[in-house]
Amino acid sequence: MASTATLASLSDTTLVWQVLGLFVFTIHDASSWSWWHYIVWAAVIVFAMDLLARIVLGVGNALGLGENGRAIKDSAKRLEQLDDTDFLYIGINKLLTALFTYHVIAYAWHSGHVVWALDALTLANSLAALVALYVIYDLGYCLFHRALHWPPLYPLVHKHHHKQHSPFRGNVDAINVHPFEFVVGEYNHLFAIHAVSLALRRLGLGSGVHLGAVAVFIIMGGVLASLNHTRFDVRAPLVPGVFQVRYHDIHHARNVRRNYSQYTMLWDVVFGTFLAYDESAATLGSSGSSENLAAERGSSTDLPHKSE
Numbered sequence: 001m002a003s004t005a006t007l008a009s010l011s012d013t014t015l016v017w018q019v020l021g022l023f024v025f026t027i028h029d030a031s032s033w034s035w036w037h038y039i040v041w042a043a044v045i046v047f048a049m050d051l052l053a054r055i056v057l058g059v060g061n062a063l064g065l066g067e068n069g070r071a072i073k074d075s076a077k078r079l080e081q082l083d084d085t086d087f088l089y090i091g092i093n094k095l096l097t098a099l100f101t102y103h104v105i106a107y108a109w110h111s112g113h114v115v116w117a118l119d120a121l122t123l124a125n126s127l128a129a130l131v132a133l134y135v136i137y138d139l140g141y142c143l144f145h146r147a148l149h150w151p152p153l154y155p156l157v158h159k160h161h162h163k164q165h166s167p168f169r170g171n172v173d174a175i176n177v178h179p180f181e182f183v184v185g186e187y188n189h190l191f192a193i194h195a196v197s198l199a200l201r202r203l204g205l206g207s208g209v210h211l212g213a214v215a216v217f218i219i220m221g222g223v224l225a226s227l228n229h230t231r232f233d234v235r236a237p238l239v240p241g242v243f244q245v246r247y248h249d250i251h252h253a254r255n256v257r258r259n260y261s262q263y264t265m266l267w268d269v270v271f272g273t274f275l276a277y278d279e280s281a282a283t284l285g286s287s288g289s290s291e292n293l294a295a296e297r298g299s300s301t302d303l304p305h306k307s308e
């Protein structure tokens, strides 16, 4: 069996790799699981997700990025109270994350498109692949997100996420979306991994993306999406326009027709939907962008609530 062969091929790498291989070997085929395996798996992933969310908020606050520190000012009123639909969607999306994580591991194990061996790590299948993963991911996400704002479709799916005009809960506000939107957003990661792997093969740069790049892509994706829904003024160093939490705040609070991307503003710049942060408009009660008023025709209740 290919899985056994893959496991054997891992035996000449490090102990850590062998333990990781054994772990994945145990869980790679859900058809062999007992009912309690599903419960344990879901519990492990939900716990890990909650832990990561707490770490993001904890580290941000510890670094002085929180409410009493260098936080992004609220430009619109917060959704302070979550209702039953919010809790239902958040719960469903946590369980969907368990399913998605399983599929990422199964893909990494079975597809032959993910390179496992440490000695096969190259610049192309790690660092370059990681950059390509975010670029490819955001191409799909940017277009999908834009489509979700199409007025006939908007009330059915994406309107729920825009109940929150000033995200501050991190992961909770990030995953408080309609489950359809969540599934597409999550599995777009798998699409990106497969696309980058095919590109590497086509370019003669190996058989696929390295497992390390896949892991960083998925985990950092969770961290960055969480950060996008905090008030932490995090900005990627060196290349200023690539990632800034403020850009997603603009999308929520000021102009829903701008900054559709999740991780990099590249495609918003390309498609002409990028809007830079304007410090002078960052005051709760300011008029904001009048474009926002026209942006969601027929959805006036979704406009940011200015303070009285």
Ligand SMILES: [Zn+2]
Residues within 6 Å of the ligand: 161, 167, 174, 229, 248, 252
């Ligand atoms: Zn959002």
Ligand SMILES: [Zn+2]
Residues within 6 Å of the ligand: 145, 149, 158, 162, 251, 256
């Ligand atoms: Zn949106």
